[in-house]
Amino acid sequence: MWNPKSASNSPKEGSIIxxxxxxxxxxxxxIKKALADKPRDYALFVVGINxxxxxxxxxxxxxxxxxHLQPGDTFTVREQKTSKKRDVTLNKAAYDALQALLTIMPDAADDVPIFNGRKGDKALTVSTLNRLVKEWCSWCNLPGNYGSHTLRKTWGYHQRVTFKRDLPEIMVALGHSSQRQTLHYLCIADSEIQDLFLQGEL
Incomplete structure (x- = not known):
């Protein structure tokens, strides 16, 4: 089992984050296994990567x-960063994680954040999520730098690499303006360019 205090994967001061x-x-x-007995953190992780x-x-x-959402339900999100609207569809993994979390907060009012902090009535902050993700990745001894954006990037990375989805689809789902931006964001542009040379022998 990990010790969050013993590990750090933060970048050095002055480096590009x-x-x-x-x-x-x-x-x-x-990470899922380690968070299985922590419904809030488990749901935070699973919903984040899905x-x-x-x-x-x-x-x-x-x-x-x-x-009241069900698997397959789609709802619209207005991006805080760009003010654009983006559709998000709930899959079964995210649904199951949310339902497990809701069972421990049956009397919560509709306006209560689903991912709340210790006091129970205020949402977690981005800085707290950032710290949590770093801890979860440190538990697995993952080299590199991780943070709150890791969850979103993990979704995109596996859509492209594991599930072989087309880049234009992923670009739209992420709300990006270009495929180049998406490749760079997902940290896979360099590897794909290398593959062009290595696998494209004539």
Whole structure:
């Protein structure tokens, strides 16, 4: 079992901060297993890697917004960063995690944040989510820098690499303006360019 205080994957002072996706399904499963007895954190992680939400969008979810959702339901999110509207569809993994969390807060009012802090009535902050993700990745001894954007990047990375979805689809789902931006964001542009040379022999 990890010791969050003993590990740090923060970048050195003065360096450019760029967080990474969790590339290995094994590490995703390890984090899920470790969080299995913590419904809030488990749901935070699973919903984060299954919806492509930005951290602020994820933490803005309230009980009322998710209480009656079913797998396959689509709802519109207005991006705080760009003010654009983006559709998000709930899959079964995210649904199951949210339902497990809702069972421990049956009397919560609709306006209560689904991912609340210790006091129970205020949403977690992005900085807290950032710290939590760093801790979860440190538990798995993952090298590199991780943070709140890791959840969203993990979704995109696996859509592209694991599930072989087309880049234009992922670009739209992430709300990006270009495919180049998406490739750079998902930290896979360099590897794909290398593959062009290595696998494209004539």
């Amino acid at each position: 760029s967080v990474e996706p969790i590339r290995s399904r094994k590490h995703i499963d390890l 919806t492509a939400y930005r951290a602020s969008e994820l933490l803005a979810l309230t009980v009322g917004k998710v209480r």
